[in-house]
Structures are given as C-alpha cells and as structure tokens.
Amino acid sequence: MSKTIEIKSNIKNRARLKSKIFTKSNELVIENILSKEVKSIRMNFACHSLIVEFDSNITNLNRILERLNSIFDINKVVSKNIVKNKIKENYLTSCNSCKSCTLYPNEKSWKRKLFEYGALSVVAIGVFIKEHILMTALSPVAAIALGGLSVFAALPLINDAYNDILNKKFTLETFMAAAVLTAIFGGEISAAFEVIYILRGSRLFEEYTAEKSRLEIKNLIKMDVKKVYVQRGDVEIQINLEDVSYDDIVIFVHGEKICVDGTIIEGEAEINESIINGYSQSVHKKVGDKVFANTIVDSGRIKIKVDALGDETYIARVLGEVDKYLSLKSSSEVMADKLAKRVLKVGTLLTISTLFLTSSFTNAFSVMIMMSCPCATVLAASSAISSAITNAAKHGILIKGGIHLENISKADVFCFDKTGTLTTAKPIVVDYKSNLPNKEFFEILLSLEDKNSHPIAKAIVDYGNELGFKKLNNIKIDNKIGLGVQGKIGNDTYHLGNLKLMQDNKITIRQNKALKEQQNRANTIIYLAKNYKFAGFISLSHEIRDGSYQMIEDLRKRGVKKIILLTGDDELVAKEFAKKFNFDEVHHNLMPDEKAKIVETLSKDHNVAMIGDGVNDTLAMSKADTSISFASGGSEAAIEVSNIAITNSDPKDIIKLYDLSKFALKIANQNYLIGTSTNIIGSGAAMLGLIGPAGAGLTHIGHTSAIILNSSRNRLKQ
Structure with a gap:
C-alpha cells in the first residue's frame, strides 16, 4: 500500500486529504486516532479521500498528519505536484522550506490563479456590456463557449459537491453546483456565469489574505544570521548557524543579533528585548540570565550556552501560536455559516414547492436562480463594507476584511500597548x-x-x-x-x-x-x-503621541466599557503613565504570552480590540476580536497579524475608524432591507409565473444597483 498523502485543500479549519490508506478496512483505526483531534471526519472510499474539520484551538493539519504517521508510517506528503519527505518541514510556520512549501502557495500558482480570474473578469465585462448596455443577446456560438467556460470555472465547486453527495451530505455547495449546472443546461448561461464568477472571486480573496499573513510571519522569524562564533575548547571558531547544537557555547558582541535561546555563562551586556517583552529600554543581562533569539546586543560581550534553536526558540513558538489563531473563525463568520444553511433550506424548499404546486419547470427554475445566488445578502454587507474600506484607505487606515470593520464598533473593551502605540x-x-x-x-x-x-x-x-x-x-x-x-x-x-x-x-x-x-x-x-x-x-x-488623551476620552463617550493598559514596563513607570490617561486597568511587566492570556480571558465576556505595534503584541492581537497595529515604525509581524493597520500611527484615526464602522453597519442594515424585500417579492413573482429566469436575473441587477448606490454614501463619510 502507498504511504503517500496528497493534500487536496487546507482552508479555514477544513482539510481534504487523499491516500490509498483511506479505505473501509482502515476506517475505524483512522476514526480512533483522530477522534480527539478533529470535530468531524468524512471518508470517501471510492476516491480514497478523507475530509476533516478541526478547531485550531485544539489541533492543526501538521498534528493530524503526525497522528496518521504514527500508525501508517507516512513517508511522503504531496501537494501541487511537490513532494516533501519530512512532514514537519511542510507545516511548521518557521520552517526553512522554499516557496513551494504547501502551506504557502508558490508564486507560480498565484500567478495562475490571478490570470484565470483576470480572464474571467474580461469575459464578465464583455457579457455585461453586450447584454445590459448594448442590449443584445449572445450568439449561439458565444453561448456555448460561455457555458463551457462556466463549467470549467465551476469544477472546484462541482468537485466539492460530488464528494458531499458521495458522503451523503447536502450542503450549500451541492445546491449551488446544482443551480449552476441547471442554469447552464437550461439555457440561462449568463446567470450561471454570474454565480460562479462571484464565488471564484470571494474564495480567491479569502485564501490570499490568510496565506499572505502566514507568509509574512514565516519570513519574520527566518533568521538572517548565517554564521556565528562558537567556543571549541579554548578556541573561538566561526561556523554556520545550521551547525550549532544544543549546549554549544555561542559568542555575541555589540551590535549582533542573538539567534538562539540560552543562558549567559560569561560576560554581561545591554540587550534590546523589545521584540520579546515590549520594554522601552535595553535590559542589563549578566551570568545566569536567560536570553532569547531575535534580540539585539546593544553593548557588551557575552557567551551563551544554547538551550533552544530554530523552531524551539521562544519567538518562533510565540509566532507559531499567532499563526494557529489566524485561521479561527470570527463570530460573524459562524453566523454567516448558519445563515447560509438557512438559505439552503429555504431555497430548496421553495424550488421544490414551486415545481410541485405549479408543475412548471420554468417557474421552479426561476425560483432556483433567485435563491441560488444570495447576491442581496452578500452585497448588502460587502458593498457597504467595501465602500467604507476604500474611504478608510484614503485616510491611511488599511482594513483587511469587512468583518474587522464590523467588529471595531462592537468592541466594548479596548486594550492598549504603551511604547510605540500611545507613545x-x-x-x-x-x-x-x-x-x-x-x-x-x-x-x-x-x-x-x-x-x-x-x-x-x-x-x-x-x-x-x-x-x-x-x-x-x-x-x-x-x-x-x-x-x-x-x-x-x-x-x-x-x-x-x-x-x-x-x-x-x-x-x-x-x-x-x-x-x-x-x-x-x-x-x-x-x-x-x-x-x-x-x-x-x-x-x-x-x-506621548499627539491625540492620545483625546482618543481615550472619545472612546469613553462612545460607550466603551473598559480601557486597559498592557505593557512590559515596570510597575512604577506603568502606573505613573496610566494616571495621565485614567485607565480602568493597568497590567505591567508582561511577557507576550501573559498579554495574550489577559486578552483571551477578557474575550470570554467582552468584544475586545487590541492595539499595539510590536512583535511582543502579536500573540495578544491574535487572541483579540479585532487587532489594530500602528504601522509607522511598527513591526512587520504586528502589521501583518493585525486586522487593521493605521499607517500614520495617529491615535485620532482610532475614533475615525470607530465612527466609520458604525456608519457602515447602518448602511448595511438598510441594504439588507432592500435586498431581502426584493428577493422575497421576486421569489413570489417567480412562483406565480409573473417573471421568468430572465426576470429573476433583472431583479438581481435592479436591487444590486440600488444597494451599490446606497453603499457609495460610505465614500463621502469624513
């Protein structure tokens, strides 16, 4: 039996694997070893595939593969035609693998995906101009070509639907695939193409934003130190970093970056540990003190006995935790999943009911077209949020997704780092x-x-x-x-x-x-x-940054319940600083994991926003409902991990962001009313035969235009 596993997909806590080991005879063994690791397991014995859904709080794909490896002795992991012989090398965030690493799409694959979507965009523009501006129908040849292109573009969706059916699951993917294929072979090719075009675009964007953050974190902890001096007997020699072993004695002097975790056995130094603890001044370290990788010797000369290397260093483990929490779903995303299931049930019920009550395939098909592409529901929020995001970008506020803009005005607790953020x-x-x-x-x-x-x-x-x-x-x-x-x-x-x-x-x-x-x-x-x-x-x-005092006061005026200071500074400095701002709580002398624990605890009962600027803030930011980085002078890790980056590091932009979020949600609710009412009226008209498939398409265009026009008001918001 082959000991190869092929990774077909790994997106949003859901992975699909393929291997000859996924057979009926191995079903119980696999379920037993993975039952405590994953939320659900589905096996398709016909194509030897395994679909697992898991919680990133508990496990990750690397651990799942290791569990399988413990039983079946896997010797290869294959993805995108790239073979890797070490499972850990594929999946650890801080691995030294090249761009072909399976968690990080290589440059060629992204170029191909962007090219494919660009080609679809050109076709979409052409179809729109021809049908809605020139008001001419597609020729038979063009219709056949568009139908073939639609089927090709829908293949990933059709494949997911096929696997769901084999595993006796009826999901939104199944319904969407059925609607697309029915539309194509029913002659409503333009409607089918519209549906699949929207789906491809949204999936591509989600995948890109998630992978880009992970790649930036991987690059951050990739050590740029290539050679170090180690002590061999009474002699100091230079060797490659990769040849350093545990318990080696490594020497660092003024201006050098420390590349290991260890204990000082000789000498003393002033070490800049801001990347670890956010402390605003260098720390004096002497014999017996611990030092960490990615910190810098400001002055002095020290000899360090190596305690940890590479992936085992403190900073690598912290950023590994950050990477794990990046994939967690927000509460809004969970609600969207529930809403999608309801749409599936309602759409299926209405389509079947229409066919049963009217005995008209055309009427039923019109209802299916109306319900299969929830444009109104999607655009109600997405257009309002997109417009607000564009407005924010003009003011130097970079928002990495609509959910983050939505969440900021829902936050009732704001946690602030001190150095580099408020100062x-x-x-x-x-x-x-x-x-x-x-x-x-x-x-x-x-x-x-x-x-x-x-x-x-x-x-x-x-x-x-x-x-x-x-x-x-x-x-x-x-x-x-x-x-x-x-x-x-x-x-x-x-x-x-x-x-x-x-x-x-x-x-x-x-x-x-x-x-x-x-x-x-x-x-x-x-x-x-x-x-x-x-x-x-x-x-x-x-x-203190200009506008910090006023920003804190304005947040209180807007109903924020708690404003908290989280800092690596000592108690006297932290408390004296906090008096100027009248913080509700002050936490001092914090390491990154301690900041994260405080934020995580707060998040159980509150919607928490974390604002910081350094690597020491990233783990806490990853645990917050919304994370905001001050990008001017801030670390790349904080900028990439954060949901929102304020490029000018202007505290007043926090208030601007908060107000824009409130306004965007107001516009979105208005859009929901527009979209939902037209969908209900349109579905009713389709059931009664008052509009056909073309009318269903025109209804989409009508309420889409109204929603986009309403959303454009966000662009005018100051």
Missing part, C-alpha cells in the same frame, strides 16, 4: 539640572555618550547638538555595562549613568525639587558626577 518609541529629554555651567555640563555629556549606540545616549547627544554644544577631545572612556560610563578629561573624573553606578562609586545624590519631581513621574534619570561628587542629572521620557 513614540524614541526617548526624548524632558528636563535637566546641574550645578555646572550649561556649556561644561553638555560638553561632558556629549563626550561621554558620543560613541554609545544606546537609544538614551543617542537622545542625549541629539539634544545637546540641538542646543549647539560640541563634544571634547582627548577623553578616556570606560564603559560600565548595565550601569553607564566612566570618563577622564584632564585631571577630572566623571561618572554618567544610573543610580546603581552612583551607589557603587559611593556618590551621594543630593535630592532637590526638580529631581524628586522627575522621579515621581517615573522618567528615566541619568546622573552625572564630577570627581565623585553629584553634579546634576538629565531626565528622559517617551513622548
């Missing part, structure tokens, strides 16, 4: 005091910090330069990792750094009103001492 990521000088002359004070600061790449040092240097001061020459500098810097100019010794540097050198800090005020505000304070005596301080903070 800018760049520290700024807010105050300074010194008993030295200003010229000497800033000349010393510039001289000591000139070669330091730390963001705080750069902010001090930039501030001094703006004031017109210059650094001194002939200065001897000794960097104190995690503390600051010691320098000697002539016969004078200077210390510049944090409070611990002062304490270690027995320098007494003289309290004054200005210093106490900055300490109470939880700002970052850098102290200066001259010849072991306190000489002054300079205070820095992260600038």
Whole structure:
C-alpha cells in the first residue's frame, strides 16, 4: 500500500486529504486516532479521500498528519505536484522550506490563479456590456463557449459537491453546483456565469489574505544570521548557524543579533528585548540570565550556552501560536455559516414547492436562480463594507476584511500597548539640572555618550547638538555595562549613568525639587558626577503621541466599557503613565504570552480590540476580536497579524475608524432591507409565473444597483 498523502485543500479549519490508506478496512483505526483531534471526519472510499474539520484551538493539519504517521508510517506528503519527505518541514510556520512549501502557495500558482480570474473578469465585462448596455443577446456560438467556460470555472465547486453527495451530505455547495449546472443546461448561461464568477472571486480573496499573513510571519522569524562564533575548547571558531547544537557555547558582541535561546555563562551586556517583552529600554543581562533569539546586543560581550534553536526558540513558538489563531473563525463568520444553511433550506424548499404546486419547470427554475445566488445578502454587507474600506484607505487606515470593520464598533473593551502605540518609541529629554555651567555640563555629556549606540545616549547627544554644544577631545572612556560610563578629561573624573553606578562609586545624590519631581513621574534619570561628587542629572521620557488623551476620552463617550493598559514596563513607570490617561486597568511587566492570556480571558465576556505595534503584541492581537497595529515604525509581524493597520500611527484615526464602522453597519442594515424585500417579492413573482429566469436575473441587477448606490454614501463619510 502507498504511504503517500496528497493534500487536496487546507482552508479555514477544513482539510481534504487523499491516500490509498483511506479505505473501509482502515476506517475505524483512522476514526480512533483522530477522534480527539478533529470535530468531524468524512471518508470517501471510492476516491480514497478523507475530509476533516478541526478547531485550531485544539489541533492543526501538521498534528493530524503526525497522528496518521504514527500508525501508517507516512513517508511522503504531496501537494501541487511537490513532494516533501519530512512532514514537519511542510507545516511548521518557521520552517526553512522554499516557496513551494504547501502551506504557502508558490508564486507560480498565484500567478495562475490571478490570470484565470483576470480572464474571467474580461469575459464578465464583455457579457455585461453586450447584454445590459448594448442590449443584445449572445450568439449561439458565444453561448456555448460561455457555458463551457462556466463549467470549467465551476469544477472546484462541482468537485466539492460530488464528494458531499458521495458522503451523503447536502450542503450549500451541492445546491449551488446544482443551480449552476441547471442554469447552464437550461439555457440561462449568463446567470450561471454570474454565480460562479462571484464565488471564484470571494474564495480567491479569502485564501490570499490568510496565506499572505502566514507568509509574512514565516519570513519574520527566518533568521538572517548565517554564521556565528562558537567556543571549541579554548578556541573561538566561526561556523554556520545550521551547525550549532544544543549546549554549544555561542559568542555575541555589540551590535549582533542573538539567534538562539540560552543562558549567559560569561560576560554581561545591554540587550534590546523589545521584540520579546515590549520594554522601552535595553535590559542589563549578566551570568545566569536567560536570553532569547531575535534580540539585539546593544553593548557588551557575552557567551551563551544554547538551550533552544530554530523552531524551539521562544519567538518562533510565540509566532507559531499567532499563526494557529489566524485561521479561527470570527463570530460573524459562524453566523454567516448558519445563515447560509438557512438559505439552503429555504431555497430548496421553495424550488421544490414551486415545481410541485405549479408543475412548471420554468417557474421552479426561476425560483432556483433567485435563491441560488444570495447576491442581496452578500452585497448588502460587502458593498457597504467595501465602500467604507476604500474611504478608510484614503485616510491611511488599511482594513483587511469587512468583518474587522464590523467588529471595531462592537468592541466594548479596548486594550492598549504603551511604547510605540500611545507613545513614540524614541526617548526624548524632558528636563535637566546641574550645578555646572550649561556649556561644561553638555560638553561632558556629549563626550561621554558620543560613541554609545544606546537609544538614551543617542537622545542625549541629539539634544545637546540641538542646543549647539560640541563634544571634547582627548577623553578616556570606560564603559560600565548595565550601569553607564566612566570618563577622564584632564585631571577630572566623571561618572554618567544610573543610580546603581552612583551607589557603587559611593556618590551621594543630593535630592532637590526638580529631581524628586522627575522621579515621581517615573522618567528615566541619568546622573552625572564630577570627581565623585553629584553634579546634576538629565531626565528622559517617551513622548506621548499627539491625540492620545483625546482618543481615550472619545472612546469613553462612545460607550466603551473598559480601557486597559498592557505593557512590559515596570510597575512604577506603568502606573505613573496610566494616571495621565485614567485607565480602568493597568497590567505591567508582561511577557507576550501573559498579554495574550489577559486578552483571551477578557474575550470570554467582552468584544475586545487590541492595539499595539510590536512583535511582543502579536500573540495578544491574535487572541483579540479585532487587532489594530500602528504601522509607522511598527513591526512587520504586528502589521501583518493585525486586522487593521493605521499607517500614520495617529491615535485620532482610532475614533475615525470607530465612527466609520458604525456608519457602515447602518448602511448595511438598510441594504439588507432592500435586498431581502426584493428577493422575497421576486421569489413570489417567480412562483406565480409573473417573471421568468430572465426576470429573476433583472431583479438581481435592479436591487444590486440600488444597494451599490446606497453603499457609495460610505465614500463621502469624513
């Protein structure tokens, strides 16, 4: 028996697999090993296929394949004519496989799909012009060609319907396929083509948006470090990253990206861990401390004993979780599925009832055409939302789907990250005091910090330069990792750094009103001492984005129940910052998974919106009902994972987005009234024989035009 599995499809928590192992004799075995992993199992023994529906909270396709592999020893997984010999290599988000990886459609397949849909679009435009503008019927040859094209375009739908029938299921796909084929062979070819054209377009868009997000996440954690230095005995040698093993000793110095998880066994360093915890300043790490992949050594030199590599690193596991939650259905999508089932039942019942009551195939067929393509239901929301999305894009708000625009005005809890979201990521000088002359004070600061790449040092240097001061020459500098810097100019010794540097050198800090005020505000304070005596301080903070206060207040006015701060900053900084905004809750010292747990808990009882800008926010964003990223300076992962990206990072755009969502929903409800009423009237007229198949098509055109015209009001919304 072949040990090959072919993946026919994997979309929205539903996968269809094909293999010779899917036989009647293996049915019970397969059901037993997958029963706890999946929600439903359907097997088609005639074509050796298995269809599984699963919950991404519980499992994923990779795990399902591994379960099958544990029993049948699968040696190949085939998809799109590409053979992979390692199951994990195909499906792990952070794999190093090429563009042919089966979860990520390769460039050629997307070009083919876009070409096919582009060709269908050209035909659709031609048919529309001929029938509705020139008001001429298709010639027999053109009708036959269009019918053949419609059948070809409908093959995926027909194939799904065929499998459903074999498995004794009657779904919307079955009804739609029957309607399309009936329309084609009943002579209503244009109506059939319209139905299949809409379906192909919507499926292509859904697949593209989902796969693009996954591809961006995969690219993000693809390590750009190719070679590293490792210790072999008493010698440090350079090797390829792929040759690094667990328990190896890897060396990293100033400016390098750490590419493993591990424990420091020698040295100390200032490490930028904002990608992990969102903390606004570099963290001092010493022997015994843990470090993580994708963080950066701002200064210092460390030796790390490797604890985790590749897919096992913390950041890879976090983004793997993000990838899993990307495929979860929203509550609106679940409701849409229920509505589709109701449409199926009503449409089938009306069609059969019409045929039974009137004995007229034409009347029944007209009802089928009217009910088989729920254009009114689809367009009522989609046209209103699409119009609103276009309007938002003009204002620099990129919305990745209608459901996300709908959800934002339903959110009753808003969670905010701090650094980079409500504040800018760049520290700024807010105050300074010194008993030295200003010229000497800033000349010393510039001289000591000139070669330091730390963001705080750069902010001090930039501030001094703006004031017109210059650094001194002939200065001897000794960097104190995690503390600051010691320098000697002539016969004078200077210390510049944090409070611990002062304490270690027995320098007494003289309290004054200005210093106490900055300490109470939880700002970052850098102290200066001259010849072991306190000489002054300079205070820095992260600038609050213009409009942040007003945005929070406006959300409250619109009825938002809770506004919460989630940050990696320490308790003092977080609480002092929160006082300015009057947050309902403040959570500090958070790691990414801790942020996610808070959002997940809130989501059980509330509709939650999460606003952030960094990789550390992505897992929490993936758990929220709606996620919004500030794109200006934000991480690519946050932008791609988010449902909505605000390109200008303007807090006022949150309110603009909220109001646009409310207005779009109002328009959508009006459209539902237009579409539903015409569908009901049209179906009734078709049952009575007052309109035929052509009339059913014209009814679609009529209410479609009214809906689109009403939806265009969204484009005018400011």
